[in-house]
Amino acid sequence: MIPADHPRYRSLVTRERLAQCAKQGIVALEGLTAHGRGEAFDYLIGERTTRSALIAEQTAAALLQTARCPIISVNGNTAALAANEICALQKASGARVEVNLFHRTEARVKKIEDLLRESGVDVSSGEAEQLLPLSHDRAWCRREGIFSADVVLVPLEDGDRCEALVNMGKTVIAIDLNPLSRTARSATLTIVDELTRALPQITQACQETSEPKKVKLISRVDNHYLLTEAIREMTERLSYALD
Amino acid sequence: MIPADHPRYRSLVTRERLAQCAKQGIVALEGLTAHGRGEAFDYLIGERTTRSALIAEQTAAALLQTARCPIISVNGNTAALAANEICALQKASGARVEVNLFHRTEARVKKIEDLLRESGVDVSSGEAEQLLPLSHDRAWCRREGIFSADVVLVPLEDGDRCEALVNMGKTVIAIDLNPLSRTARSATLTIVDELTRALPQITQACQETSEPKKVKLISRVDNHYLLTEAIREMTERLSYALD
Numbered sequence: 001m002i003p004a005d006h007p008r009y010r011s012l013v014t015r016e017r018l019a020q021c022a023k024q025g026i027v028a029l030e031g032l033t034a035h036g037r038g039e040a041f042d043y044l045i046g047e048r049t050t051r052s053a054l055i056a057e058q059t060a061a062a063l064l065q066t067a068r069c070p071i072i073s074v075n076g077n078t079a080a081l082a083a084n085e086i087c088a089l090q091k092a093s094g095a096r097v098e099v100n101l102f103h104r105t106e107a108r109v110k111k112i113e114d115l116l117r118e119s120g121v122d123v124s125s126g127e128a129e130q131l132l133p134l135s136h137d138r139a140w141c142r143r144e145g146i147f148s149a150d151v152v153l154v155p156l157e158d159g160d161r162c163e164a165l166v167n168m169g170k171t172v173i174a175i176d177l178n179p180l181s182r183t184a185r186s187a188t189l190t191i192v193d194e195l196t197r198a199l200p201q202i203t204q205a206c207q208e209t210s211e212p213k214k215v216k217l218i219s220r221v222d223n224h225y226l227l228t229e230a231i232r233e234m235t236e237r238l239s240y241a242l243d
Numbered sequence: 244m245i246p247a248d249h250p251r252y253r254s255l256v257t258r259e260r261l262a263q264c265a266k267q268g269i270v271a272l273e274g275l276t277a278h279g280r281g282e283a284f285d286y287l288i289g290e291r292t293t294r295s296a297l298i299a300e301q302t303a304a305a306l307l308q309t310a311r312c313p314i315i316s317v318n319g320n321t322a323a324l325a326a327n328e329i330c331a332l333q334k335a336s337g338a339r340v341e342v343n344l345f346h347r348t349e350a351r352v353k354k355i356e357d358l359l360r361e362s363g364v365d366v367s368s369g370e371a372e373q374l375l376p377l378s379h380d381r382a383w384c385r386r387e388g389i390f391s392a393d394v395v396l397v398p399l400e401d402g403d404r405c406e407a408l409v410n411m412g413k414t415v416i417a418i419d420l421n422p423l424s425r426t427a428r429s430a431t432l433t434i435v436d437e438l439t440r441a442l443p444q445i446t447q448a449c450q451e452t453s454e455p456k457k458v459k460l461i462s463r464v465d466n467h468y469l470l471t472e473a474i475r476e477m478t479e480r481l482s483y484a485l486d
Binding site: 007019022034035036043178231 | 258261262265266271272273275276277278279280281282283284378402403421422423425470474477478481482484
């Protein structure tokens with residue numbers, strides 16, 4: 001039991017939630033370490049949605065809503081932390097939701113699909129095939145799912161897989177707190193924000209952004225600018241601490 | 244099996260070791276997340292001992308060796324990653340070693356004490372009491388141990404507990420890769436370095452630093468300078484990425 005007056009309460013509760021889900025086999029042990037790395041970078045952007053991240057989130061909404069076949073790819077950490085937020089985004093954007101794991105077992109896929117359905121997500125499931133140009137178990141996805149999608153939202157994705165999706169000609173939207181990661185650098189659009197802040201912002205933008213603004217956002221996608229801004233925020237925050 | 248020539252060999256072996264220890268109940272699942280957080284900050288200081296960290300390590304050696312009652316507080320991650328290094332530091336510094344856990348159970352304390360003893364550490368164990376001014380299970384320590392110490396080395400400590408120890412008038416030496424953390428800011432002396440690099444440096448300094456230099460180091464403890472230097476290193480490294 002974490003005392004509610006602990007200054008890092010939210011962060012500690014999140015870790016506890018992930019630890020519980022690791023015990024249940026939903027989150028991989030490697031997922032816990034990966035979450036920690038994200039926490040550090042979140043600290044450096046001030047644990048808030050920056051101005052440039054908000055632009056990325058509004059652009060993501062526009063890309064999802066104007067896609068022919070948008071898909072949200074969900075892994076263990078995402079399901080553990082944000083099943084409700086995924087449900088809301090699916091309703092707002094009309095995107096399909098597919099479970100896609102780095103440490104893939106059929107048992108884990110099933111557990112994660114169950115967790116998502118309990119939160120009201122309409123999960124596209126069924127037979128997966130080795131369709132991505134990657135070695136063995138990381139190559140799996142559904143032919144009617146991620147393989148056919150034109151726009152894929154990948155929260156917390158592996159760098160290799162992100163690159164493979166981009167090379168297949170897809171528009172890839174990554175949510176990644178590390179602006180230096182290969183995922184962040186190879187995605188079409190990178191949202192440098194924490195998952196449970198980012199998803200509701202995309203949902204809200206789906207509901208509120210005007211059509212002309214959506215067109216404008218899509219015409220101006222500039223991932224280099226977004227990453228540079230994120231790095232600038234981190235550098236600035238570190239510099240304040242110098243005073 | 245990770246190949247020894249893998250560019251990330253050390254980091255991957257460390258993660259594997261922690262995951263194994265998590266399965267055995269030595270490392271808390273929350274400890275895996277905390278490790279990931281450290282990894283991110285270590286990346287930002289270039290995964291090496293910086294000049295300012297070395298000064299902190301030499302100062303730590305001087306503080307431990309001149310203490311009336313020095314203690315090294317060991318948690319699950321520390322025992323999993325650095326039992327041998329703790330043993331060597333204990334021999335060089337004459338400090339007592341006590342297990343002190345954030346996620347405390349008697350079973351975990353026992354497992355960690357056993358692991359340390361297997362590596363040759365002389366562990367002070369026995370009855371603990373709720374002696375620190377903190378809520379419930381985080382308040383525990385031994386009356387003859389941390390409660391009586393004048394100098395406490397706390398690798399990877401929680402911010403609340405670090406502050407409580409400082410408020411009790413103790414000299415607290417923290418090892419913490421995040422120079423912005425409450426632990427780093429509240430400790431008397433903060434070593435911004437990775438645990439398995441930091442401990443051998445302290446041990447070496449115990450053996451090699453001359454008496455006049457020790458006196459000088461202790462008279463010049465300036466934690467603000469040490470944290471500022473660590474932050475400057477990180478800012479510089481992030482700025483490179485902007486080019």
